[in-house]
Amino acid sequence: GWDKDLSKKIWCFGPDTTGPNMIVDMCKGVQYLNEIKDSCVAAFQWATKEGVMSEENMRGIKFEVHDVVLHTDSIHRGGGQIIPTCRRVLYASALTAEPRMMEPVFLVEIQAPEGALGGIYSTITQKRGMVIEESQRPGTPIYNIKAYLPVMESFGFTGTLRAATSGQAF
Template sequence: ISRDYKGPPIMGKSPNKHNRLWVTIERLPEEVIEAIRTGKISEMQKRDERQKILMHEFGWSADDARNVIAIEGTNVLVNRIKGRQFVEEVIEHVKAGFRDAVSACVLTKEPAYGLKINLEDILIHEDPVHRGPAQIMPMTWRPIWGCILLCEPKLLEPILSFECKVPSDFVSQVIAIVQKRRGKLLDMVSEEDMMIVKAEIPVAESFGLAEELRSSTQGRAFWATQFSRWAPVPDSMQMDVIRQIRERKGLSTTPPKAEEFYDVE
């Protein structure tokens, strides 16, 4: 998402209209995302251990750090609900709805990235018949999707780090290849009669890279690539790429609007 959600909590109703849930969404800082990726923060660790890391290393409040109840991919679910009845009876269904919401997210049915989803309040029907998974899960994923769409979500693409060692005579060809592939030149280092070119290239633009480097440098370039990070697809390409992915998955080529997913009083 492009920004944190700053408005009042977004409400979702269960299909039978007997249950309600309110949520807000924030972006997770990259250092927290990296801690999740490396397993430093995980759903499986003891709550006290996770709470200490989130508080002391990442500045989270004691309440939020203590009440992380689910982690899916790089997304976190925090339970801020206080003083409501029947929460324990439905919380597993809420977690399942959260996992559905972020594992196949609203824009393109691809995983969400780096979201902190906060459960702010809940009202649950006293009769268990009216609060099963078929009611609670949609009540959870729908307002999450609505809130995401209110926060100007962006499609991300994987970026490769690229390092190429090449004779100085061929360095201009390597730079041209990088730039042609939407690459970003980071550094160039001279090493005797060789140059080391460091750059980033989107994975989507890397196909055929090896053949082009070999033919353009007469086979005298040596290079390596590895995953670096995720970055937003350029604004000028966002809608085209979103439409292409949605069409490939058999979805309407027009992304849904936030109002389609959340409810009002």
């Protein structure tokens, strides 16, 4: 788990303040740090929204700020200087962490009677998908299936699914 004091040092999540990335202040005794915090958060939001590899959202990255050296003259600590510099620092740290591309997936929801479940599972497996939830609607013979399906495999999925379930799944 997280240390209680450490959790208080989280500056922001991103992108859009709710994403799966975070920036954490790990500094000790850095002068003027509070003056640049908003600019660093803006750079973090920008960097995580337009990632270093393909200008897509970054995912699952924790940036730790360990040390900052700032000019004593406040004119050199403005957003115009800090935001682009901080963004480049975040990009460089992401690149040194050996980033990787993630395959995009759709969340598919399928509804069908119990007799069609075998066809649904075989179609999802054939298309490299993964079932994450199966539940029966109370009082009905209809099942709800949720699965992740790679976007590349989604082309023709509906037709294949209908053929495998004799048109019972939708």
